[in-house]
Amino acid sequence: xxxxxxxxxxxxxxxxxxxxxxxxxxxxxxxxxxxxxxxxxxxxxxxxxxxxxxxxxxxxxxxxxxxxxxxxxxxxxxxxxxxxxxxxxxxxxxxxxxxxxxxxxxxxxxxxxxxxxxxxxxxxxxxxxxxxxxxxxxxxxxxxxxxxxxxxxxxxxxxxxxxx
Amino acid sequence: xxxxxxxxxxxxxxxxxxxxxxxxxxxxxxxxxxxxxxxxxxxxxxxxxxxxxxxxxxxxxxxxxxxxxxxxxxxxxxxxxxxxxxxxxxxxxxxxxxxxxxxxxxxxxxxxxxxxxxxxxxxxxxxxxxxxxxxxxxxxxxxxxxxxxxxxxxxxxxxxxxxxxxxxxxxxxxxxxxxxxxxxxxxxxxxxxxxxxxxxxxxxxxxxxxxxxxxxxxxxxxxxxxxxxxxxxxxxxxxxxxxxxx
Numbered sequence: 001x002x003x004x005x006x007x008x009x010x011x012x013x014x015x016x017x018x019x020x021x022x023x024x025x026x027x028x029x030x031x032x033x034x035x036x037x038x039x040x041x042x043x044x045x046x047x048x049x050x051x052x053x054x055x056x057x058x059x060x061x062x063x064x065x066x067x068x069x070x071x072x073x074x075x076x077x078x079x080x081x082x083x084x085x086x087x088x089x090x091x092x093x094x095x096x097x098x099x100x101x102x103x104x105x106x107x108x109x110x111x112x113x114x115x116x117x118x119x120x121x122x123x124x125x126x127x128x129x130x131x132x133x134x135x136x137x138x139x140x141x142x143x144x145x146x147x148x149x150x151x152x153x154x155x156x157x158x159x160x161x162x163x164x
Numbered sequence: 165x166x167x168x169x170x171x172x173x174x175x176x177x178x179x180x181x182x183x184x185x186x187x188x189x190x191x192x193x194x195x196x197x198x199x200x201x202x203x204x205x206x207x208x209x210x211x212x213x214x215x216x217x218x219x220x221x222x223x224x225x226x227x228x229x230x231x232x233x234x235x236x237x238x239x240x241x242x243x244x245x246x247x248x249x250x251x252x253x254x255x256x257x258x259x260x261x262x263x264x265x266x267x268x269x270x271x272x273x274x275x276x277x278x279x280x281x282x283x284x285x286x287x288x289x290x291x292x293x294x295x296x297x298x299x300x301x302x303x304x305x306x307x308x309x310x311x312x313x314x315x316x317x318x319x320x321x322x323x324x325x326x327x328x329x330x331x332x333x334x335x336x337x338x339x340x341x342x343x344x345x346x347x348x349x350x351x352x353x354x355x356x357x358x359x360x361x362x363x364x365x366x367x368x369x370x371x372x373x374x375x376x377x378x379x380x381x382x383x384x385x386x387x388x389x390x391x392x393x394x395x396x397x398x399x400x401x402x403x404x405x406x407x408x409x410x
Contacts, residue, residue: 039359060292158212158362159360160209
């Protein structure tokens, strides 16, 4: 074997084979509980029923985009690649579009009495899942390799009306 | 610790669908006083629309989908009252045969339970679906304040359906956790977080645990602020073979 081939083989081992071996380390994502994340507020447009003779009742659709933000804390000696773990976390929650983010639609029941105009105060809250990364396949026994939270959804609710 | 402001309702196991009544609670005059006058502003600053009750209707612990459902009558809501409709059941496909989960709240009392959609003026299409308590679950008691405690008459698995809310202030209620307590100790893996500037802190959350006869079940809040909150919980026995998950 020539020196150049030997050198190439060493490089291949160092930069392709070794990292690949390391990435094959078994780990399991263990979901533990739900938490709430950031809260965002917004006010809808005005629903005008000043000239109405009956209650105005309709559904109003709101949309908001969000990121499946992952906060992953791996132990320094975990031996895991961050990207592998993040992908597995997304799989755990059946999130196919983890990198592009999600969109939440919320139906707001609007009910404005005759002679009034309302604008609605809306609150969006991130819904997170919290869990741990364990070594091996057993979610109860493996060594703790890290912890994580991931934003999996948004919830919305009306928190008040502005009477105008 | 003995019960504070607990309405303890024994379920009399009869074949009739609605069998239990409150031993104490609001008087008939209290109930009628809770019917709003024309032009009154919404109770919760309009955070959720209040819908008109079209006839006197029994508020039940669960929909009566089958004849062997032993629902508990919580209260009779008078015609003309206004209720907050939270959800519609996910069981019956015909939306006109369905049930609404509602909150009927006044200054001095509140009840949460299920009524037929025909009793409320609200198009069922406008309401989100929710898993209703199954007919096999047996209502045991209600707890109507955060300080309330129920002493179990049952041995086995129980479910509690809980609504937590407050009078609207517009202030932000910082992150807090609601825990079920068993003999005064928090069940650490049964917490529910909430934080909001709205009046509805938790709606219809289900927490389950195992109890013995004499076990005291209650609730507590960890974190947040010391602002007064209102709680209404219905506790059900979940016999073996009865499927109901949190």
